Amino acid sequence: MREPMREPKREPAGMDLIHLLREVTLRLDLAGAEFAARNGLHPTDLRALIALLDAARSGEELTAGRLGVRLGLNSAGTTALVDRLERLGHLRRVRDTRDRRRVLLVVDAGAVALGQSFFGPLIARTLDLLETFDDTERSAIHRFLTGVRDATPDP
Structure with missing residues (x-):
């Protein structure tokens, strides 16, 4: 004897938008990965540059420590990231004019x-x-x- 056909479970209203947002996120992530690969960058390098540009746009100054927190990196990982981006010419370390002890990161x-x-x-x-x-x-x-x-x- 066959089991009766079950109706597919209905998704909550709005899930179509969630799926679409997920697809957009995936496509943007793939575009970012392509950009990174073409330019010899790690995906984290790209996230760092985006974080620095977003911070600058909003008038926020970022130090290496703040960037690391924003990206969820430990101190050693952040230092390696900043060193790599500086070596590639994508960012500069500059002394804060108000507090010479602070070093700010600026995208080139x-x-x-x-x-x-x-x-x-x-x-x-x-x-x-x-x-x-x-x-x-x-x-x-x-x-x-x-x-x-x-x-x-x-x-």
Whole structure:
């Protein structure tokens, strides 16, 4: 005797968006890995550069210690990362003008240009897409992405 067919389990409302967000995250991660591989970088190097650029954009100064915390790295790993990026010419260590004991990390303009040459077209297409949404829709997208970011645990 055959068992009766069971209906597939229904996913909670909104799971389609979760799956789509996961796919977008995967594609962006793969693009980042391709950029890193093309430029002799480790994926952590790219995450470090992004963290430094995001910090600079928001007016935050990062030291090696703060970068390590942000990336979930120990002190030795952070030092190796910063040394490697400095050797490659992607970042510089500069003394803080207010506290000469502090050393800040600054992304080199060449690294910014390199990133722009690879990610610029994706950013442009994304900005073009955002132009198709009105202010209310962009506000909802912003609220959603901010909520997802805030729901994600820090390292």
